[in-house]
Amino acid sequence: MYTIAVDAMGGDAAPRVEVEGAILAARSYPVKILLVGRQEILRRELAEHLADDVPIEIVNASEVITMDDAAAKAVRNKRDSSIRVAARLVRDGRAEGLVSAGNTGAVMATSKIVLGTLPGVTRPALASVFPTLKGTAAVLIDVGANVDSTPQMLTQFAIMGEAYSRGICRQERPRVGLLSIGEEEHKGNDLTRQATPLLKELPIRFIGNVEGRDLFSGEADVIVCDGFIGNVALKVSEGLVETIKFLLQDSLTATVTRKIGYVLARTAFDDFKSRVDYSEYGGAPLLGLKGVCIICHGRSNPNAIKNAIRVAMEFAKGKVNATIESALHGRRSEQVQIAGD
Amino acid sequence: MYTIAVDAMGGDAAPRVEVEGAILAARSYPVKILLVGRQEILRRELAEHLADDVPIEIVNASEVITMDDAAAKAVRNKRDSSIRVAARLVRDGRAEGLVSAGNTGAVMATSKIVLGTLPGVTRPALASVFPTLKGTAAVLIDVGANVDSTPQMLTQFAIMGEAYSRGICRQERPRVGLLSIGEEEHKGNDLTRQATPLLKELPIRFIGNVEGRDLFSGEADVIVCDGFIGNVALKVSEGLVETIKFLLQDSLTATVTRKIGYVLARTAFDDFKSRVDYSEYGGAPLLGLKGVCIICHGRSNPNAIKNAIRVAMEFAKGKVNATIESALHGRRSEQVQIAGD
Numbered sequence: 001m002y003t004i005a006v007d008a009m010g011g012d013a014a015p016r017v018e019v020e021g022a023i024l025a026a027r028s029y030p031v032k033i034l035l036v037g038r039q040e041i042l043r044r045e046l047a048e049h050l051a052d053d054v055p056i057e058i059v060n061a062s063e064v065i066t067m068d069d070a071a072a073k074a075v076r077n078k079r080d081s082s083i084r085v086a087a088r089l090v091r092d093g094r095a096e097g098l099v100s101a102g103n104t105g106a107v108m109a110t111s112k113i114v115l116g117t118l119p120g121v122t123r124p125a126l127a128s129v130f131p132t133l134k135g136t137a138a139v140l141i142d143v144g145a146n147v148d149s150t151p152q153m154l155t156q157f158a159i160m161g162e163a164y165s166r167g168i169c170r171q172e173r174p175r176v177g178l179l180s181i182g183e184e185e186h187k188g189n190d191l192t193r194q195a196t197p198l199l200k201e202l203p204i205r206f207i208g209n210v211e212g213r214d215l216f217s218g219e220a221d222v223i224v225c226d227g228f229i230g231n232v233a234l235k236v237s238e239g240l241v242e243t244i245k246f247l248l249q250d251s252l253t254a255t256v257t258r259k260i261g262y263v264l265a266r267t268a269f270d271d272f273k274s275r276v277d278y279s280e281y282g283g284a285p286l287l288g289l290k291g292v293c294i295i296c297h298g299r300s301n302p303n304a305i306k307n308a309i310r311v312a313m314e315f316a317k318g319k320v321n322a323t324i325e326s327a328l329h330g331r332r333s334e335q336v337q338i339a340g341d
Numbered sequence: 342m343y344t345i346a347v348d349a350m351g352g353d354a355a356p357r358v359e360v361e362g363a364i365l366a367a368r369s370y371p372v373k374i375l376l377v378g379r380q381e382i383l384r385r386e387l388a389e390h391l392a393d394d395v396p397i398e399i400v401n402a403s404e405v406i407t408m409d410d411a412a413a414k415a416v417r418n419k420r421d422s423s424i425r426v427a428a429r430l431v432r433d434g435r436a437e438g439l440v441s442a443g444n445t446g447a448v449m450a451t452s453k454i455v456l457g458t459l460p461g462v463t464r465p466a467l468a469s470v471f472p473t474l475k476g477t478a479a480v481l482i483d484v485g486a487n488v489d490s491t492p493q494m495l496t497q498f499a500i501m502g503e504a505y506s507r508g509i510c511r512q513e514r515p516r517v518g519l520l521s522i523g524e525e526e527h528k529g530n531d532l533t534r535q536a537t538p539l540l541k542e543l544p545i546r547f548i549g550n551v552e553g554r555d556l557f558s559g560e561a562d563v564i565v566c567d568g569f570i571g572n573v574a575l576k577v578s579e580g581l582v583e584t585i586k587f588l589l590q591d592s593l594t595a596t597v598t599r600k601i602g603y604v605l606a607r608t609a610f611d612d613f614k615s616r617v618d619y620s621e622y623g624g625a626p627l628l629g630l631k632g633v634c635i636i637c638h639g640r641s642n643p644n645a646i647k648n649a650i651r652v653a654m655e656f657a658k659g660k661v662n663a664t665i666e667s668a669l670h671g672r673r674s675e676q677v678q679i680a681g682d
Contacts (some may be wrong), residue, residue, distance in 0.1 A: 144522055147530040180504055181485055181572040189488040189569045212576025218583040228530045229523040229573055232566075235553025236574045240581050243474055245555040 001030050002313045005086040006305070008037035010102020011062045014299045019045045020100065021305020026054040028306065031313055034059050034095055036086040055088055061085035067298060073106030075113065087114035090291040097292030099283065101300045108145055108286060115291040115296070118321060121326030124288035125157045126227070126295065127164055128234055136219030137169045140179075141224060143284060144231035151195035154178070154224050155202060160287040161222040161328045162204045165327035166319030168285075168311070169221065174337040177210030177220035179229060185209065191226060199224070203327070282307025285315055289323065292316050342371050343654045345429040347380035347646070351443020352403045359442065360386045360647020365396035369647065372654055375400050375436055377427040381470045402426035408639060412446030416454065424448055428455035429634040431637065438633030438653035440624065442641045443444070447485055449627060456632040459662060461669030465629035466498045467568070467636065468505055471577055475559030478510045481520075482565060484625060485523075492536040495565050496517070496543060501628040501670045502563040503545045508659030509652070510562065511519035517563035518551030520570060532567060540565070585634070602648035623648025626656055628665065633657050 005024075006160050008018040015037055022033040032055040035042050039060040046056065061082040065074040074081070083102055089095040100107045104126075113125055125142035132138050141161040146153060158176050165174035178199060180188035185208060186197055192209065200207045211218045223256065225233070282304060283296040292315045294308045345366075349359040349628040356378055365372040373396040376383050380401040385398065402423040406415040415422070424443055434453050441448045445467075453465055466483035472480050482502040487494060499517050506515035519540060521529035526537055526549060533550065540547045551561045553574065623645060624637040634658045635649045646668070 011638070111360050135585060179573060181488070181569055181576075212573045212578075213580025213583070215577055216580045224572075228522055229570060232520060232553045232570055233573055233577045235522075236556055237553075237581055239552075239554030239557045240578055241585070242554070244582070244585055246474060320505075 001032060001267065002097075002316060003032045003034060003095045003227065004309050004312045005034040005036055005059070005089040005098040006309065007082045007098065007102055007107075008035045008042055008098035009082040009087045010100045010107070011102055011300050011305075012067070012101075014101070015042055017300060017318070018305055019049065020302035021300070021309065022056055023051045023054055024050055024306040025050075025309035026056055029310055029313060031309060032057070033309070034086075034089055036061050036089070037082045038062065038064070059085060059089065063105045065103050067103050069103060071103055071109055074103070074106050075109045075324060081106075083110045083193050084114060087111050087291075087293075090293070091115055096316040097294065099294045099296065099305065099308045099312050101283075101296035101298055101305065101308075104144065104295055104298075107295050110288060111289055111291070115289045116291070117288050118290055118325050118328065120158060120325070121160070123153060123156070124158060124286050125153075126230075126284050126286055128230070128284045129169070130215055130237075132216050132218035136171070136218050137165075138215060138218065138220060139165050139169065139174075139222045140215060140230055140233065141287065142227035143234045144227045145286065146227040148228070149191065149209050149226040151198050154195040154226070155198045156193070156288070156328070158199055158202060158204060158222065158224045159291065160208070160324050161224060163323035163327060164285065164287060165221045165322050167320040167323055168314050171221045171228075173205050174221035175207045175219070176204050176205050176222040176224060177214060179212070179223050179225035179233070180209040181211065181213065183209050183305070185297065188278045195224075206332070207215050212250055239270065272283035282309075282311040285320075289322070290321070292321075342373060343438075343657060344375060344393050344436045345631050345650050345653045346375040346400070346430040347650065348378055348423045348439065348441035348443055348448075349376045349383055350402070350423040351441045351639070351648075352637065353442075354407070355442070357381055358388050358641060359398045360390065360645035362641070362650065363393045364390055364392045365537045365643055365647040366650035367392075367397055370651055370654060372650060373398070373431055374534070374650070375427075377402050377430070378423045379403065379405070382441040386587060387651055389493065400430065401531040406432045406444050408444050410444060410447065412444055412450055415444070415447050416450045416562070421488060422447075422451070424451045425455060428632075428634070430450050431634070432456055437633065437657040439636065440608045440635045440646065440653050442637035442639055442646065442649075444622075445485065445636055445639075448636050452627060452630055452632070452634045455489055456634070458629050459631055459666050461666070462497060462604055462629035464494055464497070464676070466494075467516045467571075467625050467627050468512065469501055469625045470510070471578075473557050473559035477512070477559050477562065478506075479556060479559065480506050480510065480515075480563045481556060481571055481574065482563065482628065483568035483571050485568045486569040486627065490567040490642060492539050494531060494569070495532070495536040496580055496627070497669070499540055499543060499545060499547070499563065499565045501665050503664045504566060504661050504664035504668060505626065505628060505650070505656075506562045508661040508664055509655050513564045514546050515562035516560070516585045517545050517565060518548050520564050520566035520574070521550035522552065523640050524545065524550050536565075551661075609622070611677055623650075623652040626652065626661075628661070631662070633662075 127141040468482040
């Protein structure tokens with residue numbers, strides 16, 4: 001039985017979505033949920049769902065960081081925010097991980113302060129998991145925690161992403177690619193050209209440059225990039241999926257014959273939607289922390305929260321952090337050796 | 342009647358695709374085509390298509406730059422390449438524009454050398470035109486001509502993209518956005534933060550930061566970014582469209598009922614495909630040159646070549662270059678004035 005802390009005040013439709021997601025998870029998985037937020041509000045919300053039978057406990061937090069709050073300031077000033085209380089539960093060993101759909105900047109800053117980073121990690125990085133055409137899952141890292149990354153930071157992203165792919169996506173020897181604008185080594189920008197020789201030295205299966213289309217091709221299991229690039233790639237994908245859904249619906253209801261076709265094909269559409277629906281993939285793990293933290297989209301629905309709770313459980317179970325630590329530790333001892341030669 | 346030079350040796354399936362595209366264009370639009378490449382090969386290819394009735398003329402070029410050639414070296418050494426001869430036709434006023442599906446690096450370098458840049462333009466930039474949910478077209482610039490751009494270069498991209506949107510996409514007062522990772526001004530990387538105050542000073546309708554999803558939302562008519570970012574965004578989109586097509590087909594032919602639905606809905610799919618099909622949008626204009634140059638995907642089909650020829654005609658007709666020149670000239674005189682104050 002795992003225990004996961006859920007920041008119940010974060011998302012755009014908080015706390016309704018978080019409470020419903022927590023109930024779904026507690027009914028589907030062997031998990032106990034600590035719902036963190038304003039006690040009286042959460043008690044009322046829970047009561048509405050007749051969920052006395054599920055293992056959910058409320059933990060009070062008097063403050064809320066909103067989407068409009070400047071992250072750095074809010075983290076400094078709101079010491080009893082639901083995000084912070086949830087992070088403390090993880091730090092103190094009362095929960096194995098935390099899930100939040102709140103202000104991404106505030107969640108990242110808070111968990112870094114409260115949980116601390118793994119030895120050898122300069123900066124935690126946000127990963128996103130994509131379905132590929134080969135049926136595998138690809139890990140894109142970083143998708144927004146760090147901009148203007150250095151080549152050294154990209155090597156850490158590679159090690160963390162690789163550990164996640166092994167522990168969670170069940171890839172035995174993940175192929176790690178560097179996101180660039182051409183497959184040849186010299187194609188790219190200053191950052192990718194400087195990072196390439198460093199990535200080659202790592203004890204991972206580095207396959208060189210990959211391109212934007214490879215996010216979905218399955219040619220790489222881990223795709224490394226600066227957080228600005230990764231965030232743009234992620235949001236372009238989200239925008240395009242929405243656009244295509246809209247255009248398809250529009251095309252498919254234009255005439256009566258097409259409408260009939262649409263009705264007959266509807267189950268197929270539902271299938272398809274679940275395969276490209278980001279809520280199925282359950283949030284982005286923040287890697288490199290002494291603890292487990294899953295960040296969800298502010299617009300998450302209950303299903304997305306439920307899946308994020310599942311991902312947090314798998315993350316804790318997969319011992320991703322131990323793998324990251326030993327990979328980085330191995331590297332550090334190696335570097336010391338080289339320096340001592 | 343316009344005259345467009347088509348590099349017939351460039352694409353992955355050259356010269357077949359180029360010749361077929363040229364014939365399609367010459368039959369659809371008031372245009373004369375100069376097909377540039379190895380005379381004997383092109384003559385044979387043309388003869389197979391019984392196209393004696395269409396205004397197509399062959400111009401000989403003895404050399405071919407391949408996709409595998411290193412662009413810089415090929416441009417230096419192959420002085421009689423089809424790309425170079427096509428660019429000379431434009432420079433010498435024998436054609437209003439050129440279209441190539443060849444080695445993108447070589448096309449960019451050659452047209453910069455042969456045609457030269459407009460006064461005030463430091464670096465030509467590649468634009469890509471996207472359909473949006475509002476039915477308008479959005480211009481993304483730069484999509485790969487320049488990496489590690491300076492803030493000043495982004496201001497030139499903004500001016501060129503704005504002129505293109507006005508001249509070709511018929512937007513009267515295009516809204517120009519800066520591609521970043523959050524709408525607030527402080528969100529982004531060093532480049533976007535430094536570019537923002539410069540973009541605000543331009544005589545354009547600058548709307549601040551936009552996000553990846555806005556490529557398709559129609560909230561901005563012109564989206565400015567460094568070429569590395571733009572290229573990743575473009576290739577992520579292409580990859581995702583292909584992935585979704587594949588997944589849909591897969592879902593829709595899984596059972597007999599769904600197959601019937603698929604057949605009934607097929608015309609809708611064709612509709613939809615034409616709305617997201619990049620070949621319909623006909624290539625990417627290279628802006629900032631003294632002349633018109635449209636670069637197509639190496640994997641272009643004849644329809645894409647035909648549409649690129651149409652875009653080249655519209656580009657020449659829309660006097661985009663005159664607009665860019667006067668916008669940059671206006672800025673320069675203004676700067677001189679300010680400097681003289």
